[in-house]
Amino acid sequence: xxxxxxxxxxxKYARTIKASKAVHWDIExxxxxxxxxxxxxxxxxxxxxxxxxxxxxSDAERRLAGQIQGRTYANIFGLVERFITAKLLEVGRExxxxxxxALEALVRFSDEELxxxxxxxxxxxxxxxxxxxxxxxxxxxxxxxxxVLSKSTWAVLMLTLHIxxxxxxxxxxSIDPDADLSELFKDVFLYHWKDECQHVVLDELELxxxxxxxxxxxxxxxxxxxxxxxxxxxxxxxxxxxxxVAYFVAICGRTVQTEESDRLTAQFLKAxxxxxxxxxxxxxxxxxILKGFxxxxxxxxIGAALATLR
Numbered sequence: 001x002x003x004x005x006x007x008x009x010x011x012k013y014a015r016t017i018k019a020s021k022a023v024h025w026d027i028e029x030x031x032x033x034x035x036x037x038x039x040x041x042x043x044x045x046x047x048x049x050x051x052x053x054x055x056x057x058s059d060a061e062r063r064l065a066g067q068i069q070g071r072t073y074a075n076i077f078g079l080v081e082r083f084i085t086a087k088l089l090e091v092g093r094e095x096x097x098x099x100x101x102a103l104e105a106l107v108r109f110s111d112e113e114l115x116x117x118x119x120x121x122x123x124x125x126x127x128x129x130x131x132x133x134x135x136x137x138x139x140x141x142x143x144x145x146x147x148v149l150s151k152s153t154w155a156v157l158m159l160t161l162h163i164x165x166x167x168x169x170x171x172x173x174s175i176d177p178d179a180d181l182s183e184l185f186k187d188v189f190l191y192h193w194k195d196e197c198q199h200v201v202l203d204e205l206e207l208x209x210x211x212x213x214x215x216x217x218x219x220x221x222x223x224x225x226x227x228x229x230x231x232x233x234x235x236x237x238x239x240x241x242x243x244x245v246a247y248f249v250a251i252c253g254r255t256v257q258t259e260e261s262d263r264l265t266a267q268f269l270k271a272x273x274x275x276x277x278x279x280x281x282x283x284x285x286x287x288x289i290l291k292g293f294x295x296x297x298x299x300x301x302i303g304a305a306l307a308t309l310r
Contacts, residue, residue, distance in 0.1 A: 043070025
């Protein structure tokens with residue numbers, strides 16, 4: 001009755017707890033700090049917004065296009081954090097009477113994701129206060145979360161890993177190095193990135209733990225679920241690209257002909273697919289982890305599905 005049970009990955013979970021405590025931050029005192037958004041600043045770096053490819057736009061219009069994408073960036077992350085939180089609360093319960101380090105790590109993970117939702121709602125409202133009226137993001141986070149959570153746990157955890165890996169790349173490779181970005185926007189994603197560095201470790205641990213319970217047939221079905229989830233994300237991006245260009249056309253201060261509007265919609269969609277799909281799918285760590293779980297034919301199925309989005 002008094003025997004200590006040793007769980008195989010308990011030290012890894014414990015390290016994420018320690019790191020989480022070390023980087024703990026507060027939305028108002030650490031991130032916002034009484035600041036507001038400045039429309040003279042870029043919100044997204046060119047490597048994410050791809051606005052240099054929008055050659056029909058002036059410099060001011062490119063900045064506006066990037067600011068609209070930045071507002072959508074906040075909304076998309078508020079959206080995905082909803083289903084990530086729900087799934088991690090679900091898998092965390094599996095540790096309730098087991099590894100208490102794992103349980104604490106996942107409780108902290110869930111708490112941090114809830115904080116991220118609050119943060120993104122806060123900054124979206126702050127952007128709305130300085131940008132012209134008319135922006136729309138007509139996606140119900142709860143409805144999307146229910147649809148995502150209807151898929152297999154393996155697929156949801158794989159999508160979550162994919163998202164949290166591209167968050168790291170976005171910050172390190174594009175957001176942090178850009179000296180022309182809004183300082184407030186940079187700080188939002190600095191503090192978001194600090195948490196996600198620990199979350200990626202937990203994603204991988206939970207994915208490995210869950211994958212070990214699957215039969216080959218269940219894993220094969222989970223691959224199809226993952227492909228379906230990526231397609232669903234793309235559907236949201238297609239809808240939002242149209243909405244964002246319509247907003248741009250309405251507020252840019254000049255007449256935009258249909259041909260240019262259609263071209264901008266395609267360019268916004270290309271940027272969104274890069275931000276939310278391909279920057280994660282091509283991440284070396286994601287590729288390594290994915291290949292470690294699935295067969296070559298399954299990997300080919302995923303690659304073929306992604307190829308249709310280019």
